[in-house]
Amino acid sequence: MTNRISNPLEKINCRFSIKDMSPIGAGPESVQGFMPASSGELSEAIAYCIKHCITAPIVIGRCTNILVSERIPSEQVFLNLCRMNKINVSGTSIAAQAGASLESVVEASLSFSEDLSRLSGIPGTIGGAAAGNAGADGIAIGDFIREVHALDYSGQTLILRQPELGYAYRSSLFKTRNDLVITEVILDLMPGDSAKAQIEREAALNRRRSRGIGLEPSLGSFFLNPGQSSAGKLLDDAGLRGFILGRAQVSTHHANIIINPGRLATSEEIAELASYCRKKVLELYNIDLKPEVNLYGLTI
Ligand SMILES: Cc1cc2nc3c(=O)[nH]c(=O)nc-3n(C[C@H](O)[C@H](O)[C@H](O)COP(=O)(O)OP(=O)(O)OC[C@H]3O[C@@H](n4cnc5c(N)ncnc54)[C@H](O)[C@@H]3O)c2cc1C
Missing domain, CATH: 3.30.465.10 (Uridine Diphospho-n-acetylenolpyruvylglucosamine Reductase; domain 3)
Known part of the structure; x- marks a missing residue:
């Protein structure tokens, strides 16, 4: 059981599940942090962190581009800004x-x-x-x-x-x-x-649908495009489309998307698959793919 921060800011100090928030459905199920609804409340949360020597809170929005280890230390504090949305x-x-x-x-x-x-x-x-x-x-x-x-x-x-x-x-x-x-x-x-503007918006949404983006639990593109090359093409050429490791899988729609079928894989398993993909591309093409996804408590 993790310690709850005890402080006078009870209304903005809470616990939340990164796994539930994350579209890939992985990560710690309960972390401690702040969910301020205004700049004033955010300042209070930061003042609290300063007072208690909490030097590196992790700022999060909707967790669509982060992968957080289930083993992240329980003392880690998160600043969730979703309620500041005017x-x-x-x-x-x-x-x-x-x-x-x-x-x-x-x-x-x-x-x-x-x-x-x-x-x-x-x-x-x-x-x-x-x-x-x-x-x-x-x-x-x-x-x-x-x-x-x-x-x-x-x-x-x-x-x-x-x-x-x-x-x-x-x-x-x-x-x-x-x-x-x-x-x-x-x-x-x-x-x-x-x-x-409306027509361009519909066209953009259709393009995403036709590429299968967002159909399965994922974080969007996992790797950055290296220079002028396409990470998706490199991963595809390496034969990784649809590849499964543990409970994580490379999407069959797009080789630069890692999916979590059934939301059963842990962040660690997803990172393991990403690491395998990275090594394979390095071996075959001497190109070191860098993650676009922000990793916390994980290395690939
Ligand atoms: C299905 C799918 C499709 C996607 N398609 C695209 C795409 O086409 N193009 C694209 O660029 N991305 C795409 N993404 C990735 C993602 O949507 C974007 O990166 C998005 O902007 C991240 O926003 P977030 O609120 O979820 O940030 P989070 O994932 O919560 O955080 C991402 C990073 O930003 C930092 N951060 C967040 N909020 C703040 C803040 N207020 N102050 C300081 N730092 C902050 C965090 O610390 C973290 O390092 C996709 C993701 C998914 C799941």
């Missing part, structure tokens, strides 16, 4: 709290801009998307971000603008500064045609 549209700008879903931000944009339509169907929060520069079909969320508001683990508020956000392919400043909690994301969009 969205405000002003002209052609959108200010979204970090826990708002990317999907709801896309929906909020459709009446006045085509910019975000192609990001339709990417699960997770705008905070997670801004941290990993989520993207699809040649665009990424960082292309449209004017500024990001964040808190660091000393409790200081920061306003970060381009180019200091360091956006690149599935990468950003937040990949190296894991002491920053994104609280709000401000996007500037080009005005456009609403009907066209």
Whole structure:
């Protein structure tokens, strides 16, 4: 049994299941952490962490791009931002709290801009998307971000603008500064045609459906594309499509997607399969695939 943090912030201090939240259905079933509903409550949670020398809480949105070991130490604290989810549209700008879903931000944009339509169907929060520069079909969320508001683990508020956000392919400043909690994301969009935006959105959703993305428990693409190559093609050429190890499997739809049929595999088993795939591609093509998924307590 893990220790519950005892503190005066009972209303935002809770336990939750990473396994239940995660679309791949793996991870610890009960972790301790904070689920603040406002920036004020988040500041209180961070002040609590500072006071109690909790130096490295793990920030999470909807767990669609993280794999957490079931053996992560029970003292590990998580900051779950899903309740901070307000969205405000002003002209052609959108200010979204970090826990708002990317999907709801896309929906909020459709009446006045085509910019975000192609990001339709990417699960997770705008905070997670801004941290990993989520993207699809040649665009990424960082292309449209004017500024990001964040808190660091000393409790200081920061306003970060381009180019200091360091956006690149599935990468950003937040990949190296894991002491920053994104609280709000401000996007500037080009005005456009609403009907066209809806059509592009439907097309994007259809493309995802036809590729089988999201049909099975997964975390989306497991590996980053190395340079100009496609991780999916390399894994396919290596004969790994549909490959099964333990209770985890490489999707039969797309070789860069690892699935958890029946949600029975542990994170450790999923990581083992990923590690096998990585080694196979290294052996055959001398290319070392790097994970796109963020791993906690696991190495592959
Ligand atoms: C079926 C499926 C399809 C997908 N398709 C795509 C796709 O097409 N393109 C794509 O890019 N991704 C895709 N993904 C991956 C995932 O949806 C994105 O990476 C998403 O943006 C992650 O958001 P999240 O809220 O779930 O973040 P989480 O998984 O909870 O966290 C991801 C990382 O971001 C950090 N983070 C989260 N919130 C914050 C915050 N507020 N402040 C600081 N750091 C934070 C976390 O610490 C962690 O390192 C897919 C995933 C699935 C399951």
